[in-house]
Amino acid sequence: MRLRSLLFVPGDRPERMVKALGLGADALILDLEDSVAPGAKVAARECVATFLAEPRTIPLFVRINPLDSGLADDDLAAVLSANPDGIVLPKAEGAVSLAALDARLSGKIAILPIATETPAAIFALGSYGGVTDRLVGLTWGAEDLPAAIGAATAREADGSYTAPYQLARSLTLFGAHAAGVAAIETVYPDFRDLDGLAAYAARGRRDGFTGMMAIHPSQVAVINAAFTPSDEERAHAQAIVDLFAANPGAGALQLDGRMVDAPHLKAAKALLALAAD
DSSP states (O other): OOOSEEEEEETTOHHHHHHHTTSOOSEEEEESSTTSOGGGHHHHHHHHHHHHTSOOSSOEEEEOOOTTTTOHHHHHHHHGGGOOSEEEETTOOTHHHHHHHHTTOOTTOEEEEBOOSSHHHHTTTTOOTTSOTTBOEEEOOSSHHHHHHTOSOSBOTTSOBOHHHHHHHHHHHHHHHHHTSEEEEOOOSOTTOHHHHHHHHHHHHHHTOOEEEESSGGGHHHHHHHTSOOHHHHHHHHHHHHHHHHSTTOSEEEETTEEEEHHHHHHHHHHHHHHHO
């Protein structure tokens, strides 16, 4: 499942769901949590279930409410019969939360946890691997965690993350790769600042994230571009692969005046696999 861009759509806005199908996102996240007011939850479940029952052209995830909210079971009861492609699990706290949701599902429904929204979650980011084959990625957020600990903000004056939230981001990145699943960068809140988004997404890909969530349709194309290898990158990666193929048994070789070795070969193969996907 290719997950460069995952676009959030409020679960109580069916007209936006229909429009979102044609916006180029790799997947949609139909939201039953934060973007839906408490009084609109029941109607949102009905809207999402109806939408899921229609023919789909891209994967459709549903973000349910947290497992301990008293709402999650009703969310699942409403949507599972319509076979969503995946469930986004907010306020996940590692293997325990993953196993608890896994036990509620059947079929091939995937799980994408939001893995940094509580203080306890930070200490469980290395525990997601080996729990269930449903796990397709890990993502993180920088809004709920500061609220949970009474922090004034997660960001410096220039918009960059403060040290605690840089840590949360980094641990999510490594937790995802340790579990062998996609590392999904969190949202960029200022949907009008596409240049800032492009730079943010480029840093995410540079650091090892493989996709990103979007909160506005205008962000999708920018995110897709950032997480799609360029022709130059593909050519360079292919050159590394071809060089080692021509020199079996070599530990290190020269390419364009630089040394390349096993880590470069591994990265080149990963990039080519991403491009092929």
